Amino acid sequence: METIAAVVVTFNRLADLQKCLDSLRQQSRPLDAFYVINNGSTDGTTEWLATQTDLQVTNQPNLGGAGGFATGIDTAYRGGHTWLWCMDDDCLAAPDALAQLLAAPHLGPCIKNSMSVSASNHEELAFFVQRPHKTYRLVSDMTDVELVYDVASFFNGTLIHSEVVKAIGIPDKALFIWGDEVEYMTRAQKMGFPVVTVPSSVFYHPAAFDRNGIPWPGAWKQYYAVRNQRRVLQNQFGNTVGRFVFAAWAAKATLQQALAKRANRLYNTLLYSEAMLDGLTNNFRKRPETIQTLRFYKWRNG
Known part of the structure; x- marks a missing residue:
């Protein structure tokens, strides 16, 4: 049964x-x-x-x-x-x-x-x-x-x-x-x-709240969406090809954040860059309190 x-x-x-x-x-x-x-x-x-x-x-x-x-x-x-x-x-x-x-x-x-x-x-x-x-x-x-x-x-x-x-x-x-x-x-x-x-x-x-970008400080969650894409693409393309596909995808996404006219463009760009680097180096150990961009944001904004 x-x-x-x-x-x-x-x-x-x-x-x-x-x-x-x-x-x-x-x-x-x-x-x-x-x-x-x-x-x-x-x-x-x-x-x-x-x-x-x-x-x-x-x-x-x-x-x-x-x-x-x-x-x-x-x-x-x-x-x-x-x-x-x-x-x-x-x-x-x-x-x-x-x-x-x-x-x-x-x-x-x-x-x-x-x-x-x-x-x-x-x-x-x-x-x-x-x-x-x-x-x-x-x-x-x-x-x-x-x-x-x-x-x-x-x-x-x-x-x-x-x-x-x-x-x-x-x-x-x-x-x-x-x-x-x-x-x-x-x-x-x-x-x-x-x-x-x-x-x-x-x-x-509840409807997804990230459709038009997430305001800081909540945007730190996007770190995981970017970094974890490394594993998704690895499943789809294999380890070697998946790494190159991820690098290209993450670089494009990071550039888009750098060019976007948003109030927190600096933090978004740093966050995407950090996530891209960690994904490429297989660093999946970070928890919210150890995300460097989030630490930087809190230091500057109290």
């Missing part, structure tokens, strides 16, 4: 976590287990989770989304479940979201993703997707087909078969945030597992 476990990663968003878990508890196809990974929350989340008898909770230091899902996927996989349904704490699942994923065409061991819809505008996708021959921005861009191949918004309603985890392992903790999900997806694709979005399965999520 197939069993399905939810894997939820949370950090200092107790109200969002409570709503997320409520939506999971109300699924038309009941979940068999709930795994919650608490990334060092300090807002009362730890205390509240201790009162929830239906949850299997792991409390750990803040290891970012990558470290959270690495722990959650590993724990749920070792629990012997057939499918792992992975999500951040700020997601809301439609009542039949899981049932619709299971009802979608059988693809064998694979990854099926719910369609991630903006919580504030239900006609728009939470994350825009730019493909070579198609751009997905609106819900209607996806709903005319049963499955959208090679498009998925990890980790927002991402249903992963245990055979996939057995073959590709768990997310890379060293990536911390931003890009870890893409690296995991490309790893699965490289091994030949289908990755699809199921438009009939709906997840609501």
Whole structure:
């Protein structure tokens, strides 16, 4: 008998976590287990989770989304479940979201993703997707087909078969945030597992806030998006070619920041340069407090 476990990663968003878990508890196809990974929350989340008898909770230091899902996927996989349904704490699942994923065409061991819809505008996708021959921005861009191949918004309603985890392992903790999900997806694709979005399965999520650039000091997160692209391109092109592709991509992105007419152009350029250098030298050890550009920003701005 197939069993399905939810894997939820949370950090200092107790109200969002409570709503997320409520939506999971109300699924038309009941979940068999709930795994919650608490990334060092300090807002009362730890205390509240201790009162929830239906949850299997792991409390750990803040290891970012990558470290959270690495722990959650590993724990749920070792629990012997057939499918792992992975999500951040700020997601809301439609009542039949899981049932619709299971009802979608059988693809064998694979990854099926719910369609991630903006919580504030239900006609728009939470994350825009730019493909070579198609751009997905609106819900209607996806709903005319049963499955959208090679498009998925990890980790927002991402249903992963245990055979996939057995073959590709768990997310890379060293990536911390931003890009870890893409690296995991490309790893699965490289091994030949289908990755699809199921438009009939709906997840609501806050719209991506980085569409037009992120203001400082929050922009430090972009460091990880740039640096971690090294691993994504390595998966796609191999180590040697991937390094050259990354160097060209990162150099172009850094130049664009240098030429952009934005208030924080200096910090953006330094951040991209630092991320490019660390990616090229395989330095994946930095945490937020050791990003030099962020230190420089704090020194100048107090």
